[in-house]
Amino acid sequence: MAASIWLGPRDDGDNHPSKLTRFDYITCVFASMGGLMFGYDIGISGTHAEQILTFFLFAYAFNLWWSNVYGRFLEKFFPTIFQRDPVERSGNQYCKFNSHTLTLFTSSLYLAALASSLIASCATRRFGRKISMLIGGLVFLAGAVFNVLAMQVWMLIVGRLLLGLGVGFAIQSVPIYVSEMAPYKHRGALNNLFQLSITLGILIANVVNYFTVKIHGGWGWRVSLGGAAVPAIFLSAVAWIIPNTPNSMIEKGELRQAREMLRRIRGVSDDRIEAEFRNLVAASEASKEVLNPWRNLLQRKYRPQLVMSILIPAFQQLTGINVVMFYAPVLFQSLGFGSNASLFSAVVSGLVNVGATLVAVYGADKWGRRKLFLEGGIQMLVFQVALAVLIALKFGVTGTASHLPHWYSTVVVVCICGYVAAFAWSWGPLGWLVPSEIFPLEIRSAAQSIAVSVNMLFTFLVAEVFLSMLCGLKSGFFIFFAALVTIMTVFVYMFVPETKNIPIENMTEVWKRHWYWKRFMPAQDNVLEFYRSVVNALGLPMDVGNCPGKGNPK
Template identity: 30%
Template sequence: MSLAGNIYLISAVAVIGGGLFGFDISSMSAIIGTKNYLCYFHQGPAPLTEDDCKGPKPDVQGGITASMAGGSWLGALVSGFLSDIFGRKTSIMIGALIWIVGSVITCAAQNIAMLIVGRIINGFSVGICSAQVPVYIAELAPPSKRGRLIGAQQWAITWGIMIMFYISYGSSKVEGPAGFRIAWGLQMIPAILLFFGLMPLPESPRWLARKDRWEDCLAVLTLVHGKGDPNSPFVQREYEEIKEMCEFERRNADVTYLELLKPNMINRTHVGVFTQIWSQLTGMNVMMYYITYVFGMAGLTEDTLMISSSIQYVINVVMTVPALLWVDRWGRRMPLLIGAFFMMLWLFINAGLLASKGSPAPENRPIEAQSWEISGPPSKAVIACTYLFVASFACTWGPVSWIYPPELFPLRVRGKAVALATSSNWAFNFALGYFVPPAFVNIQWKTYILFAVFCAAMFIHVFFMFPETSGKTLEEVEGIFTDPDGIKYIGVPAWKTRVDFRRAALLEQTGLKDEEKMEPVHEAPANKE
């Protein structure tokens, strides 16, 4: 049995898998505007000087950027099978090894094709880790801490983005291809730490239960939740609930992805999938990948451009902290609604500023995607609204989009369900990564309008269709959709479900199972005779 039972330590190691995604984002965003990269991967007539280097064409650059998300889409889907067969922890370790292979190929890239292959392999790794890290943590964490612990994956992503950006910025000062090869080679370090760090950690007790390893399941619950006492009330309650759920699930057919489309599952499947789709359609990762394009349009150049871009990565790290501290009290619905509203606001303001105060960029511009320009005070307002947009995402959709999907599904389908939801994230990440550079060329400032409309749509969708899951055990969340134990959740509109943090904390302290001794999560009105 593993020696590491502290849930915070377990989460801190596991979320390094999220850091891999962050490393990949900024390893591209910090490099695509440097002379080293533009000259080495230049397409078109041979440049006379370094200033004539334009790098890959916009659609090719979109393909390079999107190739990682394409690999992630496939990796997320495959992770459902890996996780169910080998376990949550082992599947993440496999992802770490694949990342190392991809980083070696990317670092050694001799041309665009080789770079794309390396990024696809890196993406395959990120798809596995981003899908299964939330599942692993969700199945180990107690209800009152589950949100902050799963949300730590988003914090790890923000740290990865920031750290890799500064590494890439520093290495860009090195002359020649070494300027980007150093940064891409250093990407291997967090994967090595993740692989060896996971070795002493326990496997998910719920996965162990599915494999009929009941002694190991109880041992993990005792280690993580009971402080060594197998008779702890909370351990016993959790163990009994897992047994009941497993017995119920054994009466059902073997699980396939088609199970997620059945009438009793389609509602939560649509909610989980759209949580991840909307997180991409906010436009946040576009800001992460192509921020140097956006700030270049605002008139920033060279070191000023890079330093200003890095500020948003710092904001991203800092503003994720409030969500980690209070998301279990805030719940899931309220951050999603507030985040959608404010992101929509900043995007509309930016679109208005660019449309009214900006103008088309000259034809001989160094980077074709920087098709618009704005200067003076309006350009500073564009930069400020971009920072506010990042802050709005960081404390709302950023962490909650990872927290929410694992909470929605029962044990028998959780691995595949979260894999499907995460694969939707990567499918749209791929589409947007490929779409945005040509969009900046063709529709220019109207790109902001597009994402603002998406934010308005997601606000409406969340309000009417996304129920609150905070403060409930994973087995109790099942009651929102299937009404076990006679608790009347069915028919309660999503906007009437609520957070019950106090009840979750009481549950962990006492291990009570009698619902009458605790305030109910939500009960529908009694039927009138």
């Protein structure tokens, strides 16, 4: 909606109940587990992408039963790789794994996710959040089946595209679902469970990789890729049984069911939910006036939300985190770790990722979004510079490894873990949380699709150019991302307001009080007049006052 209104007093000065019921908590936890799919794929891709590529190349070389079909395809579309020894490795450690086909395989999923998130916007708005979650789970499951059974490259490509389509639906709908179900004082913690599930997925994938890489016969990658079916089945089952959000019910005209669901998830009497219910109804009526939410996003009054929906997801990926999580085993191996040791180190960093995300689950609503953003940015900057120095000491500018003490490798792991921890309690969860909570209902689905699309676009771009950048920039690669982290930290300090403890329907007040964004907000009287007409048309009483909220925008 376009403005914030106070629709009834409460004992503590807030107009929305803040109690977290067991039913609401369990529902949000189960829904948030949709992030397992995304995280599992991130963890699996980096380890097995090259193994899969090598498998297909050797299959052609040894003339397996399907080799003529795939060989002709490979010779026609990938003549350079067709002629290259699949196990050839450059002596330059910076360029050891520089393969365009490898990066394209790994990053292609995110182009599909980008496209599907735009489609998911329409499905989420028209059919509800849980339907989009169900579609995401089923499509991701189909992709996992294609990958595990792949005997020709087209099956692998189709599988990756289906995985991407499923991811797009899931990450477009899950954050919105949790934001709408959660009480405003617990919205940060519950929404950060989505990022926690992503980190759990990465950790599980790293553990699976550690064991499947030891499977003889070269088919361990099938087990790893097939494991993606488990979180897909879980999300599909969850989406089938969880309820729709009150917002979604109201949008479909199910007012009685919406009131009952709101009472159930808030755990208070009908009179205690009346103010929040009227706010939701008014927001829904306002959203019906918006025939084209995509066009409305360009209106001046939505400028702050539009900027945040573009820059926050872009900055999240420009921290460089996914290059570490995609290729952690490859990176550790390039630094001189053995195969098993590199996988074990990736498991360690995965554990740190999960543990640090728990800090964000606790701290987002206690300390606020801005403090975590700023602290995480400074910490990432420090460890990125340290990594650049350590890698330069190891490989210099030629990429030739030099002999350093045994403790050197331990220091590298510590620095990577410190960097991962900083991301995990700042840009990791908050990059999903903040965009999902700042949009008014009438543009929420469309704006969330933009946030997801930008995230997937930059995930693709970073994954696509990472190995080439590492080969070209060498240790300066980490300095490059450190410079970007500096820019985004300054941006947060100047332009990102605090949104903790602000009801999602009242978020517009945050922008009105911000030193810069307030210039884009419409006049208070005009907006209140619009809402007064909406509420009067519904025959509801309306008591307008100051908007609550304990946030302290910059």
